[in-house]
Amino acid sequence: MRCFATLLTTDSYLPGALTLARSLRATETSHSLLVVVTDRVSPEARDALSRAFDRIVEVPVVDIGDAGNLALLGRLELGETGTKLHVWNPDVVGADVERLVFLDADTLVLQNVDSLFGFLDGGAEFAAAPDVGWPDCFNSGVFVCRPGAEIFAALMEHLLTVGSFDGGDQGLLNSFFSTWSTGAPCPTATSPFRPTARLPFTFNVTPSAFYSYLPAFARFHTDISIVHFIGSLKPWNMERGWDGGVAKR
Ligand code: UDP
Ligand code: MN
Structure with missing residues (x-):
């Protein structure tokens, strides 16, 4: 079985x-949709x-046992990071989910x-698209x-022993799948874990404030499949003014 999943911690x-x-329903996916939540998400x-x-x-x-270890490491903020990792947990997503x-x-x-x-057809363990801030890292x-x-x-185990170089899931996953940019087998993910694959940027198009390749945008924009509103300002916190401009609510 295959499914889409997202995460809601708040x-x-x-x-x-x-x-x-x-948007997944509007584009007529034939797969099921899963949302992973934490106890902070309200009944409404x-x-x-x-x-x-x-x-x-x-x-x-974060698991109680892991919370103890994280406290020992003085890294309680990584609890959030651990939450996204639960999409690998068969007890959470279902043992019948082979690809997510x-x-x-x-x-x-x-x-x-x-x-x-x-x-993943070629046998890859994991696939992601480059991050615009540092294209040798993938965006998670x-x-x-x-x-x-x-x-x-x-x-x-990697979360507890190595941790994340940015304090979030992106630093953790890039450290775990450390050879993603070259496609080489992953030294941290020893056998039986397989190599990683690169997704086209059109599956994770993020705006970049400091550099934009506009001719490429003009050439490829009709291929864009997923846009990703990275950063602290999210579209649902913005509104469009009478002059057509957008501003924070
Ligand atoms: N998230 C959430 N509540 C929060 C922060 C994050 O539910 O307060 C979830 C949500 O799925 C979000 C993801 O964690 O998309 C990663 O955070 P975010 O998208 O803000 O990171 P960015 O893409 O801006 O680096
Ligand atoms: Mn995001």
Whole structure:
């Protein structure tokens, strides 16, 4: 089985998660939609999610045992990071899910993206698109993975022993899948984990304030499948003024 999944750790991202689900349905996906929530998400938000997604699963922000270890490491802020890792956990996503596409709640699907699952056809363990800030790193807002008890355990172990170089899931996952930019087998993910694959940028198009390649945008913009509203300002916190401009609410 294959499914799409997103994460909601706080009600503040609810408009994003609902819009993402609507965009996946509007582009006629043939796969089911899962939303992973934490205990901080309110009953009202869960009610809205239950109408937009096929399944809601609650996960701990971080396992109790891991919380102890994180406290020992003085890295309690990594609890949030651990939350996204639960999409590898078969107990959370379902043991029958062989491939999963994770999408941040601040992504929007513009064209059918069911082809994303096919990026693991060559045997890859994981696929993601480059980050505009540092293209040798992938952006962790959109990825394709194979859930499994073994790789979930290895990721949790990596979180506890190595940690994240940016304090978030992106630094952690780039450190785990450290050879993503070259496609070489991954030294941290020893056998039986397979190599990683690169997704086209059109599956995770992020705006860049300091550099934009406008001729490439003009050439390829009709291919854009997913836009990702990275950064602290999200579209649901903006409004359009009478003059057509957008400003923070
Ligand atoms: N998230 C959430 N509530 C928060 C922060 C993050 O639900 O307060 C979830 C949500 O799925 C979000 C993802 O974690 O898309 C990653 O955070 P964000 O998208 O803000 O990071 P960015 O893409 O801006 O680096
Ligand atoms: Mn995001």
